[in-house]
Amino acid sequence: MLVHICCSVDSHFFLEKLQHDFPEEKLTGFFYDPNIHPYSEYQLRYLDVQRSCKKLGIDLLEGEYDFENWIDAVRGLEKEPEKGARCEVCFDKRFITSAKKALELGEKKITTTLLVSPLKSQEQLKRVGDDFHEKHGVEFIAVDYRSGGGTQDQSRVTKEEQLYRQDYCGCLFGLTMQREQQDKLMDEMFSPISGQTLPASIEERLEMYSYRNELEDKSIEYKIIKQKFLNYRQFNFKLISGKKDVLDAYALSYSTLPRKKAQGRIEFAAHNIHYFNREEIKLITLEFFNKQNSTNYKSVKELIYNPLSYEQELTFRKEINNTDYDLSPIIVVENIPDTKLTIQLDATTYEDTKEKIIIL
Ligand code: SF4
Incomplete structure (x- = not known):
């Protein structure tokens, strides 16, 4: 049959x-x-x-x-x-x-x-x-x-x-109808150009279930549990210098901007962090990013297309802000601009659940 x-x-x-x-x-x-x-x-x-x-x-x-x-x-x-x-x-x-x-x-x-x-x-x-x-x-x-x-x-x-x-x-x-009825973000459809594995994404589950199969092949006992957490998705981001000069820039995960747009300039710098005069935004150079993360990105474009893992990015964010709960934008650029800047960032955080394997 x-x-x-x-x-x-x-x-x-x-x-x-x-x-x-x-x-x-x-x-x-x-x-x-x-x-x-x-x-x-x-x-x-x-x-x-x-x-x-x-x-x-x-x-x-x-x-x-x-x-x-x-x-x-x-x-x-x-x-x-x-x-x-x-x-x-x-x-x-x-x-x-x-x-x-x-x-x-x-x-x-x-x-x-x-x-x-x-x-x-x-x-x-x-x-x-x-x-x-x-x-x-x-x-x-x-x-x-x-x-x-x-x-x-x-x-x-x-x-x-x-x-x-x-x-x-x-x-x-x-799926579209279901998510509309639930008034829930259809995060299954996100496919970042970077190829980064996003939290609670299908790709993350695929990695986890493949790992589970490996554990079973080795007869290692495990349990799959659920965890509530704050998830994040970035829809688009742009850093504009002056009127229309778009700069190569990368906004770290969990960067959010409530009104999706901020205009201003860098006010001061301390310990390699450059403070914007609006919305608690911080800019750092790629050089500093490389030093802190022991990476060797040659350009911000390279970082955009091949970022750190989500977990590494979060660890770095925590190092900069000294807290787990910061949602202010952290932007990586090649050189810190001294011009008037416009930051357009559409991103959201939301309560979500994800699965996790624990080895018994
Ligand atoms: S909702 Fe209907 S059309 Fe869509 S996959 Fe299920 S059975 Fe097929």
Whole structure:
């Protein structure tokens, strides 16, 4: 039986039940989910499905991440709510491709882990499955592992197995609607030009779950815990000298400007820190930055495209301000300008939660 898999939270419990209910069947997993956006989230879900299938001794195949085809298929349905017309097209696409894969592999039965998701309509899935059966002869196994306490059992398994628990269905459109309803920043869509791994980003989770797999390979015991913290994202930043001369400049993480703009000039300097006469802004030279961080950046541009890690930046910020809670702008420039300056900085801090591994 070919089992289309959408994520480990749905698949681990589902595959365990299938193994129990169909002991004669050789199960093969098929991860085909081009709906998942961004690609890093796709990689993260696939990583966790790989771990889950390995634990259960189930072979796993990966489908093509044909995101453009998926976008074409749902065009015009972007504003549909979950369980609406877009989801129907999304299921059809994933199911039909999986069913074709089953045909190609000579499998006679197919099912999908989407059947256990509370966000999916089982009737909708069954309709598509039965239709394919009629046309191609691959039987759709529409098991119901949700009722009779199934959903509670699934939650228990998710917790016990420490599976990666995503908090949105998968696509860009569903995520946009969800974040709008929650009035929450859609920080999943940030992709800094620097490639820096941002706190509580998908990239950070991907690193953490890869590390978790390494720990398991070495039989090191661990726990994944959650932490509340103040997160930060920078939307844009510009330092202008005089009327329109844009200078190369880098604003350290956790630099914020409540009114997004400040105008003034450097008032004085002490211990290599140059104090602006507005909004507690500080400027430092790249030379000083290099000295303090034992780095060798040749230009601020180089720093912009290849910054320190977030943690290193925070440590440096703390050194300059002598506190963990400073949110004033710290700007790195090649030379301290003696002209009138305009600082445009759009950045936000917000309460957030992130996962962390602790070794037992
Ligand atoms: S909300 Fe989920 S099921 Fe619906 S279209 Fe997006 S990814 Fe597919």
